[in-house]
Amino acid sequence: xxxxxxxxxxxxxxxxxxxxxxxxxxxxxxxxxxxxxxxxxxxxxxxxxxxxxxxxxxxxxxxxxxxxxxxxxxxxxxxxxxxxxxxxxxxxxxxxxxxxxxxxxxxxxxxxxxxxxxxxxxxxxxxxxxxxxxxxxxxxxxxxxxxxxxxxxxxxxxxxxxxxxxxxxxxxxxxxxxxxxxxxxxxxxxxxxxxxxxxxxxxxxxxxxxxxxxxxxxxxxxxxxxxxxxxxxxxxxxxxxxxxxxxxxxxxxxxxxxxxxxxxxxxxxxxxxxxxxxxxxxxxxxxxxxxxxxxxxxxxxxxxxxxxxxxxxxxxxxxxxxxxxxxxxxxxxxxxxxxxxxxxxxxxxxx
Numbered sequence: 001x002x003x004x005x006x007x008x009x010x011x012x013x014x015x016x017x018x019x020x021x022x023x024x025x026x027x028x029x030x031x032x033x034x035x036x037x038x039x040x041x042x043x044x045x046x047x048x049x050x051x052x053x054x055x056x057x058x059x060x061x062x063x064x065x066x067x068x069x070x071x072x073x074x075x076x077x078x079x080x081x082x083x084x085x086x087x088x089x090x091x092x093x094x095x096x097x098x099x100x101x102x103x104x105x106x107x108x109x110x111x112x113x114x115x116x117x118x119x120x121x122x123x124x125x126x127x128x129x130x131x132x133x134x135x136x137x138x139x140x141x142x143x144x145x146x147x148x149x150x151x152x153x154x155x156x157x158x159x160x161x162x163x164x165x166x167x168x169x170x171x172x173x174x175x176x177x178x179x180x181x182x183x184x185x186x187x188x189x190x191x192x193x194x195x196x197x198x199x200x201x202x203x204x205x206x207x208x209x210x211x212x213x214x215x216x217x218x219x220x221x222x223x224x225x226x227x228x229x230x231x232x233x234x235x236x237x238x239x240x241x242x243x244x245x246x247x248x249x250x251x252x253x254x255x256x257x258x259x260x261x262x263x264x265x266x267x268x269x270x271x272x273x274x275x276x277x278x279x280x281x282x283x284x285x286x287x288x289x290x291x292x293x294x295x296x297x298x299x300x301x302x303x304x305x306x307x308x309x310x311x312x313x314x315x316x317x318x319x320x321x322x323x324x325x326x327x328x329x330x331x332x333x334x335x336x337x338x339x340x341x342x343x344x345x346x347x348x349x350x351x
Contacts, residue, residue: 004229005105008097010219011042013235018049018075018086023246025094025161026078027239032096033159036238039097041222041230043215048087050074050178053152053296055305056083058258061296066177076257079163081139081152082275082296085178089169089200091215095226099160106227111153111300112330114162115139121221122149122166128217131204138274138332139298146199153300160300164222167200168214181296182269182276268340273332274298279340286316288344297333304329308337317344 011028015021021044031037050072052058058074061083067074072085086092095118108114119135126133126141126148133149136142141149151164176194202209223230235243250256269278275297281288291312299305308327312320321341324334 004223005227006039006229008223008226008228008230009038009040009233010223010230011040011233011235013042013044015044016047018046018051018073019251020243020247021046022051022075022077023243023251024235024239026246026250027242028094028096028235029078029154029156029159029161030242031236031239032098033157037236038233039102039228040094040233041219041226041228042094042096043091043219044093045088045091045211046086048072048085048174050083050085051077052083052257053077053079053081054302055080055294055299056296057261057294058083059261060294061179061181063178063180070174070177072174072178074257075251077152079152079154079161080275080296080298080300080302081150082181083179084150084165085170085175086165087171087174089171089202089211090165090167091211091218092163092165093215093218093222094164095162095222097160097226098158099155100158102160102226111155111160112138114153115151117225118151118162118164118222119149121225122164122218124221125214125217126201126204129201129205129209129214131201133204143199143204147197148199148201148204152298155301164218166214166218167198168209168211169202170198170200172198172200266344268343269295270336270340272297272336274330277333277336277340279337279344281344287314288312288317288320289314291320293337297336299330299333305333317341321345 015024028040050062054077062074115138116135119141122141123133133141133143139151140147149166154161179194201214265282267280276295277297278294280292282290291309311323321338324337
């Protein structure tokens with residue numbers, strides 16, 4: 001293989017606190033967008049904690065009583081996807097880069113293409129430990145059908161981030177106690193619970209694997225996937241300052257993770273290709289009020305969903321479905337919303 005086309009910063013800042021971790025994540029993303037920070041591959045581990053997706057409801061997806069009893073904090077991520085349990089036996093990475101030049105250089109027309117490109121890098125990393133893995137659409141890598149890696153994406157103006165989480169020697173029993181995913185999540189997977197759904201690298205390899213060794217392998221292959229050479233660098237002063245501000249004003253606030261839940265009169269849910277989607281509304285005659293969408297589905301550009309939500313309010317389900325069909329949301333999310341709003345229209349007609 002020839003020389004990489006570009007150089008990226010390899011950032012290993014050692015932040016273990018889960019709340020500060022996400023503040024640093026957003027600070028780096030914002031700084032790359034502003035042109036103040038270089039394209040970056042960030043590797044990190046975190047203290048034992050549960051991270052929920054930006055659209056999830058913690059009371060529905062996490063055993064909060066068990067987490068409180070065992071001092072496992074819960075924090076809301078800034079990206080979509082499902083709840084994950086993290087401990088010293090797992091690690092994550094974030095590829096943060098300027099969208100247009102990177103996509104143009106790689107010939108990427110649709111951000112979803114990165115799920116396979118990066119997934120294949122994880123398959124190659126698993127092979128270094130004698131483990132045969134495969135990409136499992138939309139956003140996972142599996143070993144014998146069991147998940148070892150999952151990913152999500154976020155668009156932020158001119159910047160983009162592709163996140164991944166990899167299980168090396170994670171405490172699966174603790175994970176199974178901490179998480180309580182909806183039955184719909186496993187509807188098409190052939191599993192009924194967390195314990196049967198996931199696998200660690202150590203279990204797959206049949207031997208102990210140092211987490212640091214797995215991190216090095218993943219970093220190397222992900223760098224190759226982006227045709228980027230990696231050079232170690234530190235967190236920059238402006239990134240650190242912004243992260244401290246975001247910790248104080250956002251991620252460290254209970255209101256960020258445990259959002260106020262408005263009363264709803266109707267809830268419908270379905271399984272889209274990228275995850276579970278629930279639509280909750282209160283009806284005022286034939287019109288929808290207080291519409292919300294929750295779940296572990298994938299929408300990199302969260303502004304697209306927010307625009308649809310604003311437009312859907314004070315409309316009939318049928319009109320909101322037409323608005324969803326004409327939106328620029330990912331195809332599976334569009335189709336799921338149209339289907340769910342059709343259910344609402346039928347149910348409303350029966351009352």
